[in-house]
Amino acid sequence: MKIMKKIKFYHNFSKENRPKLRGIQELKPFRLQINTIFHPKETNLNTFVKKLKDGCIYYIVIDTLNFYGIKKKEVIIMLIGQLYLEFKRAFTTKNILSWLCIVVLLPLICFFPVMQGYIFFSPVEVFQEILGGIMPLIFPVLIIIIYLPDFWQEQRNNFITYTRPRIPLNEYILSKGLINAVFTGGIIFLMLFFSYTLVEFIEPHFLQFIKYETPSEYNQPSNVTFSQFLKYGDLTYFLIYSLWVTLNAIVYTTISFLLMLIIRHPFIALSVPFLFYHIFNFIAGIFGVAKFSPLSTIFPFNIEQQSLWTIMIPFTFLLLILSILYFIVIRKKEEWMI
DSSP: OHHHHHHHHHHTSOSSSOOOOTTOOOEEEEEOOGGGTTOTTOOOHHHHHHHHTSOSEEEEETTOHHHHTOOHHHHHHHHHHHHHHHHHHHOOHHHHHHHHIIIIIHHHHHHGGGSSSOOBSSHHHHHHHHHTSSHHHHHHHHHHHSSHHHHHHHHHTTTGGGGTTTSOHHHHHHHHHHHHHHHHHHHHHHHHHHHHHIIIIIIIIIIOOOOBOOOBTTBOOOOOTTGGGGGGOHHHHHHHHHHHHHHHHHHHHHHHHHHHHHOSOHHHHHHHHHHHHHHHHHHHHHTTOGGGSHHHHHSOOSSOOOOGGGGHHHHHHHHHHHHHHHHHHHHTGGGOOO
């Protein structure tokens, strides 16, 4: 109970005689809800306080872990508890419906135009055709509507300010960033998984709209980037390619999340990845290096097969932007839009 002793020690000082401790900026009286942080099994705060034989009103330093004497293990427990709480909060009716539209409805919409008028040799080609339609164009939009609107609502309603007595700001923002990455990556992966399941199992066994042709000497299937993995099986190809798209989605949405912390207008922060994605495609096309464009490296179905190293050029540049932005955000903590 090191934390309790230190808080009580500080509480014993009068307002005029409080010690001047380094790093203390703001003091607020509040009801200390320890049961929600360190004792999740404790349901009655008053009972818990009686067990401590102390009151429940304390003076506590906002965002000053060293003053509490909180150990790394306790910080991890706080973070895990907050992650669990944010995970439950994300499952709202509105979010679930929007996620279902992305995971199920969008692939079905993209599948409808390719049911007739196309020649396919394998289900993998149908999978590539589904993803090669409108998905590359709306990809930057998908990654910012999965979870970031929830964070924007918290910013707009000043909700984050009221969470600071319960959990340090760093841990709270970290939990929001992790949940954003997990949900965005997870939904994008599930969208690709449903597309693969649709063309590999559902369509051939139940729908049977597509008639597959047998390759001939003059009519061969075309290869695109990542087709190198087809020799290991369709499932291997799907897993590797889907993880690649998921990884890009996580990087793009994390950039938007970090920008929302330092840019006053959320719309601008959310628009930057979209603009970067399409402007980079435009510039790559002008200079005749379309194989390095984000569109052709994330959804490489519009050009012939390229070496795998080409996909790392724009991704490395993206990681560099993310790293620079991360250090800027860390240094400007006092200016966060919360």
